[in-house]
Amino acid sequence: MQKTEGEESKAENEEVKQVTLMTSDGVKMKVEISIVYEMEIVRSFIEVNDADHSVPFPLPNVSSHTLDLxxxxxxxEYDDEFMKTFSHDELKEVLVAANYLNMKTLLDFIATAIANLxxxxxxxxxxxxxxxxxxxxPEEEAEIRxxxxxxFQDLDED
Amino acid sequence: MAGETSWISHYDDRQRETGVFDSFLELGEEGEKEASAVSLDVILPDDLLERILAYLPIASIFRAGCVSKRWHEIVNSGRFLWNLSNVLPQKPWYFMFTSSDEPVGYAFDPVLRKWYNIELPCIGTSNWFIASSCGMVCFMDNDSRSELCICNPITKTYRKLEEPPGLKFSDYSALAISVNRESHFYSVAIVKSKQVPENFFQWDISIHIYNSENTTWVTSLTEVLMGWRGGDESVICNGMLYFLVYSTGGGQPENRHALIAYNMSNRSSQGSLTRSFIPVPCSLTCGRLMNLKEKLVMVGGIGKPDRPDIIKGIGIWLLNDKRWEEIGRMPQKFFQGFGEFDDVFASSGADDLIYIQSYGAPALLIFDMNHKQWKWSQRCPVTKRFPLQLFTGFCFEPRLEIAP
Known part of the structure; x- marks a missing residue:
């Protein structure tokens, strides 16, 4: 099986249109091309390089957990309810990743969510x-405040 | 395996190309738990931070400015303020005066549904004339009617205007302001009315317009009206100055008010006012004019046919090419919660919100033009302390990027 992996995944990719991404923790993930196309950084690479989709595209700044999210x-389709389950760390990781991957819609969505928070x-x-x-x-801060x-009137508890 | 090898070489290439990534990895390796433990502040570029901050309400933006020197610089930068004006606009606020002696009170933010104890610059007392447009508020004193000031009540920047021409002590004055949303130049209009001595039917009307582009006042019209006088209600909408006039000669109740439309760019035509009369839809009390997205809207109490000074409801009309279209009427349950039926009330609006407030209580009702919805505001932190305590207020757009 190992020997033919490259060819096989190439055939599969053409069928279901998937691109393999390699996350910072070394996990290879097959992702639908429609989703990959939202990632400007990957999209521009694929388009320029005539796409050998069997070669995983490295995302050294994105963990597999973040990519899953x-x-x-x-x-x-950017469901608010789903995002409400995110921890603060997850929110920040998705923000940084969306910025790195240059995903405009996701970036707006996550920026709004963090602003709401x-x-x-x-x-x-x-x-x-x-x-x-x-x-x-302390003097400067007091002056600005x-x-x-x-x-500073009645804010939420931290 | 083959795939994996090729990935590694590719990965190495990329890593060498991006120094940022190297340092990022090193930080991770030096015992930080994971990426999120690195100060986000370091890896967040200004434009991304600005994107988040631009979605915040105004109070939160001011708070963000206290976080660090970098954040303070960002929220005060021209680029951020310019971008801010191009994202979702903030909903208009309502400032409610809570004292008739001092110009103090609270401003209501309908998005966060909170009242803020903000201080207004320039204004002397709550009975000064007030007009607002696109984040700027204009005040004029009620005695000499020559002291004028334009301010941004949020940033507290202000500028005093030179004295307007014309009669100093008119019987009635109406103040209006209009800000150009692109250039931020503004026009201020004052309609003055003074009774011709010993003649109750004749009134001297004059219109004075200030233009911030050439910083001068022009008296653009003087005219004598027969049987009508101006009042203190006016607004500028789409280059037209609208003001209410009041019959001085009795007549039928439904004919006691009228609207005059005056084209501000057309300064020549004398004797034209009577030709631009637009009758009001019914007998009115407390008629107020407002500019909602450059459409003229009027709010007023609908008088009973036999007792026009007692109102049976409060209506909202939109002017469509000289015809009034009723677009809302306060539902009975809100009207009843509003106070006594012969009460006077204030109303003021901008964008797609109209605020209505009874003079006798700090209750504030909001009409949303888009959703045709009525809603009470959160309770104002002020309570009525004596029976004759009056409450008034005005609507304004909270904007950071506007300065007079």
Whole structure:
């Protein structure tokens, strides 16, 4: 079986139109071409290189777990309910991956979802969420907060 | 196996090409748990961060500006503000005054359904004249009617206008502003009415227009109206200045109000006002004009036939080529929750929202033009403390990128 793997997968790819992607953790995943075509970075490569689909396309910045989530999101036509099951880490991973893969629709969708998550949260929550170091001096921060005190009224608990 | 080998060589090539990936991997190898443990701040490019921030409501954008120096710079950058104006527009807010002495109050955000205790720049008292358009709010004092100021109530930037020409102490004045959404140039219009001395039927009407492009006032019309006077209600819609006039000579209740449409770009025609009268659809109280997406909309109390000062309902009409089309009427259950039937009320709108508020209580009702839906706002954090306490307010678009 091993010997003919390349030829076989090539034949299969032509039949069901799939492209094999290789994730950062070394997992090969066959993905429908309609989904792959949303990934500008892969699409442009396939189109230019006359597509030998038997060669897995490497995605060194995307884990298999993240790619699974992305495929499910696209298959479910960006279902809000499905995304609500994501952890914060998963949201961030999909965001970074969508940006790397250059998936415009997914990027808008995930950016909206993260905006919705952050909209009633405190400054401290946002810093934790994005792992940001506060580089303001306490005086500078107090000064900025003072100019718009009204935006800090009754926020969600972190 | 063959496939795998070819992948590895390909992978190596790509890895060498992308230095970013190398450093990313190294970070991962140096004991960070996984990719997400790397500070997202480092790997998020500005444009991606801007994309997320642009979906936030205004209060959250201000909060994001306190996160770090980089974020502060982004939310204050011209590029971000410009992009912001091109994504989903924010819904118009309603500012409710809660004191008749000081111009203090709360602003209601209909998206987050929250009240914010914001401070207004420039304004002296809540009985000043107020007009708004596309994020800018214009205030005019109620005594001399010569002190004018344009501000953005969200960013608190403001500019004082020079004194308008014409009579200083008119009997009635109506203020309107219109901002060009592309160029951000604006026009301010004041309609002044003064009774001709010792003649109750004759009123001097004058229209004064300020243009921010050449920063000058022009008196574009003066005319004497017979049997009609101007009031304090006007709006600019699509280059037309509309204002309500009131009969001074008794007459039938349904003929006590009329609308005048004045083309602001056409300055020559004297004696034209009476020809541009548009009758109102019924006997009105508290008639208010508003610009909803460049369409003229009027809200008013519908008087009882025998007692026109007592209202039996509140209606909303749209002007379609000189004809009024009723597009909404406050359902009975809201009308009853609204206070006493002879109460006066305020209404103000922008975009596709109309706010209606009884002077006697801090209750605020919202009509959504798109969905033809009526809804109470969240309860305002202010309660009525004495019987004659009055509440008024105005609608404005919350915008960060607009500055006078």
């Amino acid at each position: 992305i495929i499910e999101l696209v298959k479910n 952050l909209e009633k949260k405190s400054v401290e929550f946002i810093r934790n969420f994005f792992n940001i170091v506060n580089d303001f001096t 003072k100019t718009n005190e009204w935006v």
